[in-house]
Amino acid sequence: MFDFKSDPNLDPTERYRQLCEAADALTHDESDAVANMANVAALLWEFVPDLNWAGFYRVGTNAKGAPELVLGPFVGRPACIRIPIGVGVCGVAAKDATTQRVEDVHAFPGHIACDAASQSELVVPVIRDGAVVAVVDLDSPKTSRFSEEDAEGIEALAQLLSARI
Incomplete structure (x- = not known):
């Protein structure tokens, strides 16, 4: 049994080092992408x-075969199931293959409000062989919640997961 806990008072660098270490321990020998995303969402x-x-959107296709983001494993309230590439914070992160750190989601053009309590968002693309395969999505009920250190920590996590999801 795993019992991964984090001290909420850790500095962000140490928090994300420990998070990546825990994610590596849970995913290194597991080939099932959904299982790995589920465990990492819990972490x-x-x-x-x-x-x-906190969770994932995977790159999939719509009924016409066009790429879109499809809800993956997550922790939180029910969420939007499908997001067009280029729409909302997640869709822009997937389209541009860039991290999106949004201090106030209500000021983001085209923001998709799946949970009205969300005020800020951090979305990091997971890139494998030069293509976005998923995004890690974090929402907070606090504005300006996510720092550059948070972005760097989740980027390190996304890199670790790129061959595992």
Whole structure:
């Protein structure tokens, strides 16, 4: 049995080092992408304070075969199931293959409000062989919740997971 807990008073560098270490321990020998995303979503919830949603959107296709983001494993309230590439914070992160750190989601053009309590958001693309395969999505009920250190920590996690999801 695993019992991963994080001290909420850790500095962000140490928090994300421990998060990546825990994610590596849980995913290194597991080939099932959904199982790995589920465990990492739970780790995010345990390690990152002040969240109201943590999880993944996977790159999939719509009924016409066009790429879109499809809800993956997460912790939090029910969420939007499908997001067009280029729409909302997650869709922009997937389209541009860049991290999106949004201090106030209500000021983000085209923001998709799956949970009205969300005030800020951090979305990091997971890139494998030069293509976005998923995004890690973190929402917080606090504005300006996510720092550059948070972004760097989740980017390190996304890199670790790129071959495992």
